[in-house]
Amino acid sequence: MTDSRTKYSFYVEQNALEATDRPRRFLEAFAAVLEHSSYNLPLDVYSRASVRCGRCAADCQLYQSTREDRDIPCHRSELLLRVYRRYFTRSGALAARFGNGFTLTDEYVDEMAEAYYRCTACRRCKLTCPIGIDHGLITHLARWLLAEVGIAPKALVVATREQLEGVGNTSAIPVPALKDTCEFLEEELKENFDVDLKFPMDVEGAEYVFFPAVSDYLLEADTLMGNAAVMHVTGGSWTIGTGNYDGINYGLFYSDRMMERIVKNEVAEVRRLKGRKILIGECGHATRSAWFVPTFCGPDAPEVVNCMQYTARQLREGRIPLKPERIEERVTYHDPCNIARAGRITEEPREILRAICRDFVEMTPNRTENYCCGGGGGTVSIDEIRKFRTGPLGRRKADQIRATGAQIVVSPCANCKKQLREVCEDNDLKDVQVVGLHDLLLKVLDFGPAREAARRAAGEPAADQTAGSPTVLARSNV
Amino acid sequence: MHAWLEWARGPAFVFCFSFMLLGLVRHVGVTIWEIRRTLRRAGDRSLPLTAIVKATLTWLLPADRLRREPLFTATSILFHVAILVVPIFLAGHIALWARAVGVSWPAIPNALADVLTILAVVTAAGLIAQRLAARATRALSKPQDHAILILLALPFVTGFLVMHPGLNPFDYESVLFVHVMSGNLIFLLMPLTKLTHAALLPGTQVVAEIGWHWPKDSGSRVGAALGKEEEPV
Numbered sequence: 001m002t003d004s005r006t007k008y009s010f011y012v013e014q015n016a017l018e019a020t021d022r023p024r025r026f027l028e029a030f031a032a033v034l035e036h037s038s039y040n041l042p043l044d045v046y047s048r049a050s051v052r053c054g055r056c057a058a059d060c061q062l063y064q065s066t067r068e069d070r071d072i073p074c075h076r077s078e079l080l081l082r083v084y085r086r087y088f089t090r091s092g093a094l095a096a097r098f099g100n101g102f103t104l105t106d107e108y109v110d111e112m113a114e115a116y117y118r119c120t121a122c123r124r125c126k127l128t129c130p131i132g133i134d135h136g137l138i139t140h141l142a143r144w145l146l147a148e149v150g151i152a153p154k155a156l157v158v159a160t161r162e163q164l165e166g167v168g169n170t171s172a173i174p175v176p177a178l179k180d181t182c183e184f185l186e187e188e189l190k191e192n193f194d195v196d197l198k199f200p201m202d203v204e205g206a207e208y209v210f211f212p213a214v215s216d217y218l219l220e221a222d223t224l225m226g227n228a229a230v231m232h233v234t235g236g237s238w239t240i241g242t243g244n245y246d247g248i249n250y251g252l253f254y255s256d257r258m259m260e261r262i263v264k265n266e267v268a269e270v271r272r273l274k275g276r277k278i279l280i281g282e283c284g285h286a287t288r289s290a291w292f293v294p295t296f297c298g299p300d301a302p303e304v305v306n307c308m309q310y311t312a313r314q315l316r317e318g319r320i321p322l323k324p325e326r327i328e329e330r331v332t333y334h335d336p337c338n339i340a341r342a343g344r345i346t347e348e349p350r351e352i353l354r355a356i357c358r359d360f361v362e363m364t365p366n367r368t369e370n371y372c373c374g375g376g377g378g379t380v381s382i383d384e385i386r387k388f389r390t391g392p393l394g395r396r397k398a399d400q401i402r403a404t405g406a407q408i409v410v411s412p413c414a415n416c417k418k419q420l421r422e423v424c425e426d427n428d429l430k431d432v433q434v435v436g437l438h439d440l441l442l443k444v445l446d447f448g449p450a451r452e453a454a455r456r457a458a459g460e461p462a463a464d465q466t467a468g469s470p471t472v473l474a475r476s477n478v
Numbered sequence: 479m480h481a482w483l484e485w486a487r488g489p490a491f492v493f494c495f496s497f498m499l500l501g502l503v504r505h506v507g508v509t510i511w512e513i514r515r516t517l518r519r520a521g522d523r524s525l526p527l528t529a530i531v532k533a534t535l536t537w538l539l540p541a542d543r544l545r546r547e548p549l550f551t552a553t554s555i556l557f558h559v560a561i562l563v564v565p566i567f568l569a570g571h572i573a574l575w576a577r578a579v580g581v582s583w584p585a586i587p588n589a590l591a592d593v594l595t596i597l598a599v600v601t602a603a604g605l606i607a608q609r610l611a612a613r614a615t616r617a618l619s620k621p622q623d624h625a626i627l628i629l630l631a632l633p634f635v636t637g638f639l640v641m642h643p644g645l646n647p648f649d650y651e652s653v654l655f656v657h658v659m660s661g662n663l664i665f666l667l668m669p670l671t672k673l674t675h676a677a678l679l680p681g682t683q684v685v686a687e688i689g690w691h692w693p694k695d696s697g698s699r700v701g702a703a704l705g706k707e708e709e710p711v
C-alpha cells in the first residue's frame with residue numbers, strides 16, 4: 001500500500017506494482033492496437049514529419065508554468081513515437097541492428113507513465129503545430145497501452161469498475177437513491193418556483209434519453225434542476241433510464257476498451273427504452289466520448305445531442321420564456337476543451353449566456369483556443385495530485401479568470417467545475433463562484449406560461465395530473 | 479576536378495533527384511493508401527471537411543501565425559519561400575533542364591534570385607539562432623536539426639559565389655562542385671529525414687482528424703487479441 005502511494009504521483013492498484021514483464025506486454029498491446037485499431041496512420045506520419053520546431057511548447061499551460069523539458073508536448077509525444085519507430089517500422093528495426101540501441105525498459109515504461117499523466121490531453125498544442133501533430137491523441141494512445149500493463153490511476157479504474165461491474169455508475173448511486181434524489185429535486189422546484197415538474201423515469205419511446213455526469217445527482221442539483229426545467233417548459237420528450245443514467249466515460253482517459261463498453265451501454269439503454277437520441281448533460285468528456293458512438297457502434301447508432309445544443313435551439317425558437325430580471329453579476333465562460341477544441345460547441349452557450357446575463361465577458365483566449373482548466377484527461381478525479389492540478393496545471397486558468405474580474409465562472413462540465421472550484425480556492429480567487437450553465441438559466445426562467453398550460457390541462461375533464469404515473473411524465477407540456 | 483564535376487552534375491544528380499522524387503511519391507502514396515484504409519475501416523466515416531480545409535490552408539498560408547509570433551514565423555516563411563523559389567526558378571537551372579530534357583518555364587530575374595539567395599542564408603542562420611535561443615527548441619533539437627539547416631544553406635552560399643565569380647576567393651570549379659553535391663545530398667536526404675514534411679504537410683491536418691476515426695468494435699477486438707475479453711476491469 002505504501003508503495004502504491006509513492007511509485008507515481010498518482011495512486012495505482014496494488015497488482016500494478018507487482019506486474020512483471022511490462023516492456024514485453026507493452027509491446028504486445030501496442031502490436032494488437034496497431035492491428036485492430038487504426039493508430040498507424042498518425043503515428044507513421046508524425047514520426048516521419050515532426051520537425052522539432054518547439055512551437056507547441058508555447059501553447060501548453062503546463063509548460064508555460066513549469067518550463068521543464070519533459071513538459072514540452074513534442075518531447076512527451078516523442079517518448080511513444082520512439083517506441084513505435086524502433087519496434088514497428090522497418091527503418092527502426094534496421095537502425096537497431098546497426099547498434100542504434102534503444103530498448104524499451106521497465107524504467108522507460110515508468111517514465112511514460114509519469115509523463116502521460118502530466119498532460120491533460122486538452123489538444124491545445126495541436127493548434128500551433130505546423131505539422132498538426134495531435135499530442136492529445138498520442139497521450140490518449142499511450143495511456144491505453146500503459147493501462148494494458150496495469151498502469152492507470154486507481155481513481156479512474158475504481159470508478160470504471162463500479163460503472164461496468166458494480167452498481168452501474170461511477171458514483172455508485174443505486175436506483176432507489178436516484179429516485180429519492182429526483183423526488184427531492186422535484187420538491188425543491190415546487191417549493192422555489194411553484195412548478196409541478198417531474199423527472200421522467202423509464203418512459204418508453206421518448207425522444208431523448210438523458211445521461212448527465214452521474215455525480216451531478218450528488219453535487220450539482222442546480223444544474224439538473226435547470227436541465228429538467230428546460231425540458232419542462234419546452235415540452236421536450238425525455239426520460240432518465242434506470243438501467244443506465246451515467247454519461248461519465250473514463251475510458252476516454254485511459255482505455256479504448258473501456259470507452260467502447262461504456263459507450264455501448266449507453267446505446268443499449270436507449271434501445272431498451274426505444275428512445276431516439278442520447279441527451280448528454282453538462283459534461284464535456286461525456287459529450288466527447290458519446291460522439292464516439294458511431295465510431296464504436298457504426299452509423300445507425302442514435303444521434304448524440306448535448307443539452308446546450310437543445311437549449312440554445314429552443315431559446316432561438318422562442319420556446320424558453322424568461323423573466324424580465326437578468327443575472328446582474330459579471331459572468332464569464334470557460335470552454336470545456338472536450339466540446340470546444342474542435343469547434344463543435346462554442347456558440348450555443350454564449351447565445352444562452354447573452355440572453356440571461358447583463359454583464360457577460362469573455363476570457364482570452366477562448367473558444368477553440370481556450371486553456372484547459374487543468375483538470376482534463378481525468379486528472380480532476382485524481383485527488384492526490386490536487387497540488388499539481390491547481391498549481392502548474394491550473395495557474396494559467398486562474399490568471400485568465402482573474403483578468404476578467406468576473407464573480408461567476410460558468411462551465412457546462414462536471415469535471416471543469418470541480419477543477420475550477422479548486423483552482424479558485426488554491427489561487428486566491430475565493431470570491432469567484434463556479435456554476436453550470438443551466439443553474440443560471442434556472443434563475444431567470446419564467447415558469448408562468450408552463451404553469452398556465454398545466455392549469456388549463458388540469459381543468460379539462462380527462463386531466464392527467466396524477467403525478468408519478470409515467471404517462472404523465474412523457475406528455476408534452478406546451 | 480572537371481571529371482568530378484561532370485559526375486556530380488550527371489549521374490550523381492540523376493540518381494539523387496530520382497531518389498527524392500520516388501521517395502516522396504512513395505511517402506505520399508503510402509499515406510494516401512493508409513488514409514483510405516483507415517476511413518474504410520472506420521466506424522464513423524463522417525469528416526468535418528470545412529474545418530480540415532481551413533486548418534490546412536492556415537498552415538499553408540500562416541498569416542495568422544505571423545501576427546502571433548512575428549519573428550519566428552517571418553523567418554520561417556521567408557526561409558521556405560527562398561529555398562523553394564530559387565532552385566526551381568533560377569534562369570541558370572532552367573537552362574540546364576532545357577538542355578537535358580527540353581522543357582523550360584519562366585525564370586525569375588537574377589537580381590531577385592540574388593536577394594532570395596542571401597535571404598535563404600540569413601534566415602537559415604536566423605533559424606539556427608532561434609533554435610539555440612529558445613529553451614524549448616534547444617531541448618528538442620538533435621544535432622541533425624542544426625546540421626540540416628547548415629546543409630540547406632550550403633548550396634545557396636556556393637551558388638551565390640558561382641553567380642558572382644568576382645566575389646569568389648576560391649577555385650570556381652571546386653565551389654561549383656560543392657554547390658552541386660550539397661544539392662544532391664539534400665535531394666537524397668529528403669525522403670529519409672524530417673524534410674519529408676515537404677511532401678506530407680498538406681495532408682497532416684486530415685491525418686490528425688482521421689487519427690480519431692477508429693474501426694467499429696476496435697476496443698473489443700484489441701481486447702480479444704490480448705485474451706482479455708473476460709478479464710474484470
Ligand code: SF4
Pocket residue numbers: 059060061062063072073118119120121122123124125126135136372
Ligand atoms: S494536450 Fe494540452 S496539456 Fe497536453 S501537451 Fe498539449 S497543451 Fe499541454
Ligand code: SF4
Pocket residue numbers: 050051052053054055056057073074128129130131132133618
Ligand atoms: S510544434 Fe509540432 S513539429 Fe514543432 S516541436 Fe511541437 S510537435 Fe514538433
Ligand code: SF4
Pocket residue numbers: 120121122284285335336337338339371372373374375376377380413415416419
Ligand atoms: S476538464 Fe474541462 S477544461 Fe480541462 S480538459 Fe476537460 S473539458 Fe477541458
